[in-house]
Amino acid sequence: MGRVCVIGAGPCGLAAVKNLLQAGCRDVVCYEESGGIGGNWAFTDDPGRVSVHECTHTISSRRMSSFDDFPMPSDYPDFPSHGQMLAYFVDYARTFRLGPHIRLNSRVARCALGGDGRWTVEVVADGETRQETFDSVVVCNGHHREAFVPDYPGTFSGTIVHSSTYKRPDPFHGQRVLVVGTGNSAADIAVDVARVAAKTALSVRAGAYIVPRLMFGRPTDAVYALWRNRLPRPLLQPALKAWLRLAIGRWEDYGLPAPAGAPLEQHPTVNSGVLDALRDGRLVAYRGIERYDGHVVHFTGGRRDEFDAIVMGTGFRISFPFLSERVAGWDLNRTPPLYLKMMHPTIPSLFFIGLLQPIGCLWRLADYQARIAALQISGRLRRPADIEARIRREVSLRRHPSPRHAIAVDYRAFRRELVRELRAAQPHCAVRLPGWGRVAGPSGAGPDGLSAADVVAGSARDDRLTRRTDSSGDLRIGSASAASKSIRARLPEGRRPPTAGGL
Numbered sequence: 001m002g003r004v005c006v007i008g009a010g011p012c013g014l015a016a017v018k019n020l021l022q023a024g025c026r027d028v029v030c031y032e033e034s035g036g037i038g039g040n041w042a043f044t045d046d047p048g049r050v051s052v053h054e055c056t057h058t059i060s061s062r063r064m065s066s067f068d069d070f071p072m073p074s075d076y077p078d079f080p081s082h083g084q085m086l087a088y089f090v091d092y093a094r095t096f097r098l099g100p101h102i103r104l105n106s107r108v109a110r111c112a113l114g115g116d117g118r119w120t121v122e123v124v125a126d127g128e129t130r131q132e133t134f135d136s137v138v139v140c141n142g143h144h145r146e147a148f149v150p151d152y153p154g155t156f157s158g159t160i161v162h163s164s165t166y167k168r169p170d171p172f173h174g175q176r177v178l179v180v181g182t183g184n185s186a187a188d189i190a191v192d193v194a195r196v197a198a199k200t201a202l203s204v205r206a207g208a209y210i211v212p213r214l215m216f217g218r219p220t221d222a223v224y225a226l227w228r229n230r231l232p233r234p235l236l237q238p239a240l241k242a243w244l245r246l247a248i249g250r251w252e253d254y255g256l257p258a259p260a261g262a263p264l265e266q267h268p269t270v271n272s273g274v275l276d277a278l279r280d281g282r283l284v285a286y287r288g289i290e291r292y293d294g295h296v297v298h299f300t301g302g303r304r305d306e307f308d309a310i311v312m313g314t315g316f317r318i319s320f321p322f323l324s325e326r327v328a329g330w331d332l333n334r335t336p337p338l339y340l341k342m343m344h345p346t347i348p349s350l351f352f353i354g355l356l357q358p359i360g361c362l363w364r365l366a367d368y369q370a371r372i373a374a375l376q377i378s379g380r381l382r383r384p385a386d387i388e389a390r391i392r393r394e395v396s397l398r399r400h401p402s403p404r405h406a407i408a409v410d411y412r413a414f415r416r417e418l419v420r421e422l423r424a425a426q427p428h429c430a431v432r433l434p435g436w437g438r439v440a441g442p443s444g445a446g447p448d449g450l451s452a453a454d455v456v457a458g459s460a461r462d463d464r465l466t467r468r469t470d471s472s473g474d475l476r477i478g479s480a481s482a483a484s485k486s487i488r489a490r491l492p493e494g495r496r497p498p499t500a501g502g503l
């Protein structure tokens with residue numbers, strides 16, 4: 001199985017290292033360019049570093065955002081803060097003993113595939129560049145890191161910042177601020193800025209579904225998952241539309257254009273605060289920007305207004321600066337040609353984890369992808385022979401043409417695809433998978449009551465069962481509530497420092 005290089009120690013990189021170790025890979029090195037783990041969730045005030053904002057809470061709810069084998073503490077709120085999320089990821093890394101495999105302050109500058117099928121990885125650390133050789137590369141560099149800032153005619157005389165470097169509202173105190181976009185970044189920031197700004201406006205170029213965080217008193221994603229399982233497909237969208245109409249009323253009353261299509265067909269904005277702010281006047285909605293003229297911004301439809309600052313909540317670009325054009329020179333406004341959004345069409349030793357945009361939690365699906373990659377790297381799962389045909393089919397299934405939806409997946413359908421791929425490993429799993437416990441034959445249940453498929457898929461009982469390693473590195477299966485108690489006991493009162501040193 002050889003040496004494996006993991007790039008990035010965000011939630012997806014951590015899941016990758018954990019799965020590789022559990023599949024028996026011993027020589028795993030994870031390079032992380034920052035000084036801590038947790039990726040986006042390691043909030044920093046450093047304007048040069050991308051992170052979540054000081055006000056960020058998850059939009060995917062606690063129950064829907066736990067790794068299958070590592071539930072969040074039961075006393076976490078429905079929508080944990082970034083500090084709680086970072087503590088969760090640090091605890092995950094500590095529990096699965098990932099620390100010894102993570103090299104902080106180490107940026108991967110280049111990965112080159114040699115004629116012998118091995119990778120030369122150039123790593124910059126402590127101002128020095130050195131080369132290491134690996135058999136496989138697992139890319140987990142995140143796709144919410146490189147800002148996309150649209151250009152408009154004219155010149156704006158105020159300041160323009162992107163959501164990726166927005167930290168807190170203080171710099172906008174008393175200013176006239178325009179927030180651009182209707183994604184989750186724009187919505188969070190508009191509400192945050194409106195607390196201190198003299199005036200806050202939201203530029204909306206097209207209608208979008210903005211969904212309250214709660215539905216009948218429960219997190220919207222949890223209710224949606226329930227409806228998605230129970231309601232016949234043709235009833236789902238009308239039921240959601242009817243609920244939304246009853247819950248929030250008419251879009252015109254918020255000054256917003258009505259969205260096209262059905263709810264949750266596109267990546268939704270989950271934010272009750274922005275709807276409230278639009279109704280009580282803390283926030284006003286304008287149309288798309290047409291051009292700048294000094295401090296004046298002209299909007300489509302003829303409206304114009306003066307602003308001191310613009311915050312672009314206009315999304316991100318996908319990029320792999322360490323891979324050559326030959327390896328990953330795709331037009332990233334289109335769906336990348338990767339099977340299950342992770343397997344390269346021609347290079348079996350290269351994997352991408354977390355390169356997807358689900359309506360739901362991202363790292364939970366990334367954990368399944370990581371399991372597939374780990375099984376392939378450890379030789380327990382064969383790469384599909386007809387991978388190019390599968391990629392063509394997957395790319396043709398893209399539902400929404402905008403660049404923002406290039407890597408969108410339907411959470412439930414995509415999870416099913418990943419589980420199907422994992423089941424192909426089932427016969428091999430009659431052998432013990434280190435860390436995943438002893439598994440019975442292909443169809444029988446093991447002593448723990450889980451069938452091989454349950455364990456390999458790791459999904460069938462994810463809400464009730466949890467698998468954790470004990471001190472000997474073996475697997476324990478217990479009830480989620482018992483596990484939550486012990487995790488709570490291990491989490492200190494305050495936040496833990498976001499370093500890998502103490503893992």
Ligand SMILES: Cc1cc2nc3c(=O)[nH]c(=O)nc-3n(C[C@H](O)[C@H](O)[C@H](O)COP(=O)(O)OP(=O)(O)OC[C@H]3O[C@@H](n4cnc5c(N)ncnc54)[C@H](O)[C@@H]3O)c2cc1C
Nearest residue numbers: 008010011012033039040058059060108141142354361362
């Ligand atoms: C404000 C905000 C809120 C969000 N809320 C949610 C949510 O509620 N639920 C949800 O599912 N998703 C959410 N997301 C999406 C978010 O991207 C994921 O939560 C998650 O962070 C993705 O994990 P990742 O490991 O793929 O990427 P990241 O968290 O971006 O981590 C990537 C890591 O790779 C490192 N890295 C990058 N390049 C290199 C290199 N060349 N060498 C070494 N290291 C490198 C980076 O330093 C970073 O630590 C949110 C995103 C934002 C911006």
Ligand SMILES: NC(=O)c1ccc[n+]([C@@H]2O[C@H](COP(=O)([O-])OP(=O)(O)OC[C@H]3O[C@@H](n4cnc5c(N)ncnc54)[C@H](OP(=O)(O)O)[C@@H]3O)[C@@H](O)[C@H]2O)c1
Nearest residue numbers: 057058059150181182183184185186205206313314315404
């Ligand atoms: N609290 C949270 O948990 C939280 C907070 C922030 C972000 N996130 C997550 O982080 C990820 C990124 O979110 P994001 O909001 O930063 O990006 P995003 O989802 O890509 O949204 C980008 C927004 O910018 C608009 N836009 C794009 N190009 C534009 C242009 N040229 N002119 C005007 N508007 C343009 C888009 O409009 P169109 O739809 O018209 O293209 C969209 O409204 C998502 O997964 C999101 O859920 C979560």
